[in-house]
Amino acid sequence: MKKEGLYVFHQNYVSNPYILVFILLFIIWAVLCFWVYYSFGENWLIVTVVVGFFLRYFIRVRLEIDTTSKQYRSVLNLSGIAVGKWISLEELSHVQIGGIIEYKKKENPTTDDYQQTKKIQVRLIFRAKTLVVWEGNDKEEAKEAGIFLGKNLNLKILDATRREFEWIDV
Numbered sequence: 001m002k003k004e005g006l007y008v009f010h011q012n013y014v015s016n017p018y019i020l021v022f023i024l025l026f027i028i029w030a031v032l033c034f035w036v037y038y039s040f041g042e043n044w045l046i047v048t049v050v051v052g053f054f055l056r057y058f059i060r061v062r063l064e065i066d067t068t069s070k071q072y073r074s075v076l077n078l079s080g081i082a083v084g085k086w087i088s089l090e091e092l093s094h095v096q097i098g099g100i101i102e103y104k105k106k107e108n109p110t111t112d113d114y115q116q117t118k119k120i121q122v123r124l125i126f127r128a129k130t131l132v133v134w135e136g137n138d139k140e141e142a143k144e145a146g147i148f149l150g151k152n153l154n155l156k157i158l159d160a161t162r163r164e165f166e167w168i169d170v
Contacts, residue, residue, distance in 0.1 A: 092155055094155050098123065098161060099161050101119075
């Protein structure tokens, strides 16, 4: 936090710009392959794989919310260089804390079994879209994050983790 009112959600941020990351990785990968092939000759594949894994762990995508100016941005951080455009939060309706169930197919190819996992999300609800700012398994931590955002952005908070939805008073 460098500036008062700027909060960074990065650990469990869900709405990543996957296409942008993929394109950036592809371009970096192609340039490195070209350079490594002409620099290292026969060992180009090993060096390229090592450099690719190195780059994979230095690219981070996070969400920054500035509560004083009511703006957010999705930041692509490549080894300390951050890129992102600030977008206004003026059309926000409320903060929602809700549960979801994810279904993943098991690795066994002979069965049609699905593994389900329950997760809790904290969402900023706009008029026309939803922005997921936090996802995890701990209901109390999700409530703390939702209440924190509701207080700092002066929004109502909807607790949708149970069948009967309720508005949380702040």
